[in-house]
Amino acid sequence: xxxxxxxxxxxxxxxxxxxxxxxxxxxxxxxxxxxxxxxxxxxxxxxxxxxxxxxxxxxxxxxxxxxxxxxxxxxxxxxxxxxxxxxxxxxxxxxxxxxxxxxxxxxxxxxxxxxxxxxxxxxxxxxxxxxxxxxxxxxxxxxxxxxxxxxxxxxxxxxxxxxxxxxxxxxxxxxxxxxxxxxxxxxxxxxxxxxxxxxxxxxxxxxxxxxxxxxxxxxxxxxxxxxxxxxxxxxxxxxxxxxxxxxxxxxxxxxxxxxxxxxxxxxxxxxxxxxxxxxxxxxxxxxxxxxxxxxxxxxxxxxxxxxxxxxxxxxxxxxxxxxxxxxxxxxxxxxxxxxxxxxxxxxxxxxxxxxxxxxxxxxxxxxxxxxxxxxxxxxxxxxxxxxxxxxxxxxxxxxxxxxxxxxxxxxxxxxxxxxxxxxxxxxxxxxxxxxxxxxxxxxxxxxxxxxxxxxxxxxxxxxxxxxxxxxxxxxxxxxxxxxxxxxxxxxxxxxxxxxxxxxxxxxxxxxxxxxxxxxxxxxxxxxxxxxxxxxxxxxxxxxxxxxxxxxxxxxxxxxxxxxxxxxxxxxxxxxxxxxxxxxxxxxxxxxxxxxxxxxxxxxxxxxxxxxxxxxxxxxxxxxxxxxxxxxxxxxxxxxxxxxxxxxxxxxxxxxxxxxxxxxxxxxxxxxxxxxxxxxxxxxxxxxxxxxxxxxxxx
Numbered sequence: 001x002x003x004x005x006x007x008x009x010x011x012x013x014x015x016x017x018x019x020x021x022x023x024x025x026x027x028x029x030x031x032x033x034x035x036x037x038x039x040x041x042x043x044x045x046x047x048x049x050x051x052x053x054x055x056x057x058x059x060x061x062x063x064x065x066x067x068x069x070x071x072x073x074x075x076x077x078x079x080x081x082x083x084x085x086x087x088x089x090x091x092x093x094x095x096x097x098x099x100x101x102x103x104x105x106x107x108x109x110x111x112x113x114x115x116x117x118x119x120x121x122x123x124x125x126x127x128x129x130x131x132x133x134x135x136x137x138x139x140x141x142x143x144x145x146x147x148x149x150x151x152x153x154x155x156x157x158x159x160x161x162x163x164x165x166x167x168x169x170x171x172x173x174x175x176x177x178x179x180x181x182x183x184x185x186x187x188x189x190x191x192x193x194x195x196x197x198x199x200x201x202x203x204x205x206x207x208x209x210x211x212x213x214x215x216x217x218x219x220x221x222x223x224x225x226x227x228x229x230x231x232x233x234x235x236x237x238x239x240x241x242x243x244x245x246x247x248x249x250x251x252x253x254x255x256x257x258x259x260x261x262x263x264x265x266x267x268x269x270x271x272x273x274x275x276x277x278x279x280x281x282x283x284x285x286x287x288x289x290x291x292x293x294x295x296x297x298x299x300x301x302x303x304x305x306x307x308x309x310x311x312x313x314x315x316x317x318x319x320x321x322x323x324x325x326x327x328x329x330x331x332x333x334x335x336x337x338x339x340x341x342x343x344x345x346x347x348x349x350x351x352x353x354x355x356x357x358x359x360x361x362x363x364x365x366x367x368x369x370x371x372x373x374x375x376x377x378x379x380x381x382x383x384x385x386x387x388x389x390x391x392x393x394x395x396x397x398x399x400x401x402x403x404x405x406x407x408x409x410x411x412x413x414x415x416x417x418x419x420x421x422x423x424x425x426x427x428x429x430x431x432x433x434x435x436x437x438x439x440x441x442x443x444x445x446x447x448x449x450x451x452x453x454x455x456x457x458x459x460x461x462x463x464x465x466x467x468x469x470x471x472x473x474x475x476x477x478x479x480x481x482x483x484x485x486x487x488x489x490x491x492x493x494x495x496x497x498x499x500x501x502x503x504x505x506x507x508x509x510x511x512x513x514x515x516x517x518x519x520x521x522x523x524x525x526x527x528x529x530x531x532x533x534x535x536x537x538x539x540x541x542x543x544x545x546x547x548x549x550x551x552x553x554x555x556x557x558x559x560x561x562x563x564x565x566x567x568x569x570x571x572x573x574x575x576x577x578x579x580x581x582x583x584x585x586x587x588x589x590x591x592x593x594x595x596x597x598x599x600x601x602x603x604x605x606x607x608x609x610x611x612x613x614x615x616x617x618x619x620x621x622x623x624x625x626x627x628x629x630x631x632x633x634x635x636x637x638x639x640x641x642x643x644x645x646x647x648x649x650x651x652x653x654x655x656x657x658x659x660x661x662x663x664x665x666x667x668x669x670x671x672x673x674x675x676x677x678x679x680x681x682x683x684x685x686x687x688x689x690x691x692x693x694x695x696x697x698x
C-alpha cells in the first residue's frame with residue numbers, strides 16, 4: 001500500500017509530530033509512506049526523518065524564502081475548519097484549496113488525518129479510491145462541542161477512526177457515535193532508545209513535558225519539597241519549556257529547593273536524560289495518552305503518575321512497573337516518590353518491569369496493528385462498495401525507516417557517550433562511505449589569533465547490513481592537552497576536504513555525575529580536566545573542554561532571608577592557607593574589591609559568607625555585578641575565578657536559579673542620587689560558568 005499522512009506542520013516540534021514520524025518509519029518497512037505537511041515555516045524538520053519516508057509541504061511560509069508568503073487567499077478565512085478548532089486562525093482559503101487539490105489527486109491507498117481540522121478535509125475531499133482514516137490525538141471531550149458536531153456530520157465518510165487509548169475510544173463512541181465507522185484505540189509508539197537503560201543507582205527524579213498548567217509541575221515541586229529533607233542526596237529535574245516557567249521558578253525558590261529541584265529547559269533527544277534518573281514522575285491533571293510515561297519506561301524507569309484521565313492507567317501496571325496515585329493529591333505524589341526513593345530493590349525491580357512491559361509500544365508492534373486496521377477497512381469498503389478495488393501493491397520487504405541509512409552525512413546525527421575519566425566516544429551512521437572517507441575533526445570555535453589547530457580524530461568505519469556506514473572515534477582524556485580550555489565544533493570531514501558541522505544526537509553524560517563527585521572528593525589531583533558534549537540552539541554538536549592547573553568550584557550555595565553562604569573546593573596540588581581570602585570584584589568602570597575571610601574546612605575546601613552590607617554600601621550604580629575570586633594564599637598574589645562548571649549538562653545558569661536577598665539601603669556616603677529602598681542581591685552563574693552576584697534596586 002501507499003500510506004499518506006496529512007499533518008499540520010511536520011517542521012515544528014510536538015508529540016503528534018514525533019509519534020507520526022515513528023509510525024511512518026515503521027510502516028515504511030512494508031509500505032510506501034509519505035508525510036504531507038499543510039504548512040512549512042522552517043527550512044528543516046526538528047525531528048530526524050528517514051529518507052525512506054518522503055516529506056513535502058502544501059503551503060510554504062518560510063521567512064524570507066516561502067513561496068506562498070503574500071499569496072492570494074492567504075488572508076482570507078477557511079470555509080472548512082470550524083472557528084472553534086484550536087488551529088482555525090492558521091488556515092485560509094489558500095490552505096483549503098491546496099489541501100483539497102492534494103486529496104482529490106492523491107494516488108495513496110490510505111490517507112490518514114492527524115487532527116480534527118484535517119480529518120474533516122480527509123473525510124470530505126479524499127478521492128474514493130483511497131481509504132480515509134482519522135487519527136485523534138486529543139482527548140475526545142477536550143474537543144470543542146461545535147467541532148464535534150461537525151465531526152458527527154462529516155465523519156460517516158471515513159473508513160476508520162483511531163484514538164490513542166481504549167478509554168478515549170469508548171468516550172468517542174458514547175459522545176459522538178458514528179454509524180458504520182469503527183473507533184479503535186491504538187496507542188502511540190516509542191522506539192527503543194539508542195541510549196543504555198538506567199541502572200536505578202543515580203538519585204534523580206526526572207519529569208519532562210511542556211511547562212503548562214495541565215502538567216501540574218507545581219504539585220510535583222511541592223511533593224518533592226515535602227520529602228527533600230528525608231532524602232538529601234536526591235534531586236528533581238524537570239525538562240521542558242513553556243509559559244508557566246516563571247511561576248515554577250518562583251515556587252522552587254520560595255520552597256528553598258534551589259539546587260535540589262532543577263528546571264532544565266528543553267532537551268532533545270530526551271532519552272539520555274531519562275536514563276540519568278532512577279524514577280520518573282508524571283503529575284498531569286489530564287493526559288490524552290502519556291508519551292512521557294512510555295519514554296521513561298523504555299529507558300528502564302519506574303513511573304510515579306497521577307491517575308488522571310485517560311492514558312496513565314492503560315500504560316502503567318500499578319505496583320508492577322510504576323505507581324498510580326490520586327489525581328491532584330500532593331501528599332499522594334510525595335508518598336509514591338518516598339516509597340521508591342527509600343527502597344532500592346523495589347525501584348530496580350519496577351524499572352526492570354517497566355523496560356520489559358513497554359516493549360508493547362515498539363513502532364513495529366504498532367505498525368502491525370495499523371496494517372491490520374487498513375486491511376479490515378479495505379474489506380469492509382469492498383463489501384459495501386462494488387466500485388472500490390482493494391490495493392494490489394505487493395508489500396515491500398525492507399528494514400524499518402528508522403534503520404535506513406541517511407541520505408547524506410550532513411543529515412546524520414552524532415551520538416556521544418562520556419565515561420568517568422573524561423573519555424568521549426562519538427558515533428554517527430552515514431550513507432555508504434565509498435570514496436568519501438569521512439572522518440571526525442574538532443575545530444576550535446574561537447576565531448583570530450587565539451584559535452587552536454584542528455584536531456583530527458582517528459576514525460573507524462564499519463559497513464552495516466542496512467547499507468549505512470558507522471563511523472566511530474574515541475577522544476581520550478589526554479586529548480585535552482591539545483584542546484585546552486575552550487569550545488569546539490564537532491565536524492565530519494571528507495577526503496576531499498568538505499567539512500560539515502554535525503547535528504547533536506544522544507549526549508549520554510550520566511557518568512559525569514560520578515566524575516563530579518570524584519573530582520570534588522579528591523581535589524588535589526592536577527591538572528583539572530572536564531569534557532562536556534552539548535547542543536547549540538541550532539542543534540549542532542559542541543564540546544566544552546576544561547584544562548586548568550588550578551580551579552575553584554562552587555559546590556553549594558545557601559541563601560537565607562538575610563545571608564548568602566558559599567561552599568567551594570580548590571582543585572589544585574597546593575592547599576588553602578589558613579588565612580585564604582574570598583574576593584568580590586566589581587565589573588565596569590568603577591572597579592572595586594571587597595575581601596572576606598574564606599573559612600577553611602579542610603586542605604582544599606572552604607566556606608564564606610558574602611559581605612552583603614558592604615556590597616550595598618559601596619554601590620555606585622543602580623545595577624552592579626560583582627565577580628567571585630579566591631586567593632588561596634594572601635602571600636601569593638595569584639587569584640582564581642570561582643566557577644560552577646562541573647555538571648553533566650551545559651545550562652548551569654538556567655538550571656540553578658537562586659533566590660534574592662533584600663538588603664535595606666541605608667544611604668551610604670557613596671549613594672547620594674538613588675532613593676532609599678531594599679536592594680536585591682542575587683547570586684548567579686554566568687554563561688561561561690563563572691560565579692557572580694548581582695546588586696540592584698530596580
